[in-house]
Amino acid sequence: AIDANFEQNREIHEEENEHGVTVWGPVDPPEQLGIHGTHVAVDFDICLADGACLEDCPVDVFEWVDTPGHPESEIKAEPAHEEQCIDCMLCVDVCPVDAIDVDSG
Ligand code: SF4
Ligand code: F3S
Structure with missing residues (x-):
């Protein structure tokens, strides 16, 4: 998870990627892509494109x-x-591999 x-x-790898999203390292493409987002964060190395x-x-x-x-999936x-x-926390609840964290604090 x-x-x-x-x-x-983690350390910030990129403040804003091409989608305006902060990327948290470590990043070593194509195998290691880090966590994307801060308030809504998706661990790209866990996401398997369930959708x-x-x-x-x-x-x-x-x-x-x-x-x-x-290695997990070719879309994220x-x-x-x-x-x-x-x-609403729906995404956190439905992701089968717990790849998403929403900081609702
Ligand atoms: Fe935010 Fe809900 Fe959308 Fe997840 S499903 S990103 S918690 S609005
Ligand atoms: Fe990936 Fe989980 Fe969404 S596997 S596509 S973050 S439901």
Whole structure:
């Protein structure tokens, strides 16, 4: 499962990627892609492209992005619109591999 304390335990790899999302390392593509997002965080190294988060999010926070060569899946759920999140926690509940952390604190 994603480390809920990633903000303490990881370093920022990239402040804003091409989708405006912060990436937390370590990152070593294509096999290691880190955690994407801060308020809505997806561990790209755990995500296996189940898609429930994209289907269920009521405000369309997630977008598919291509991750060719990653061992778990070659697409991932990017929290490209995390600022729209309403903290419903549905995505956290439906992800079968617990790849998502939402900091509703
Ligand atoms: Fe979307 Fe709810 Fe997850 Fe926020 S907590 S990203 S609103 S499903
Ligand atoms: Fe990935 Fe979990 Fe969504 S596996 S696509 S983060 S439901």
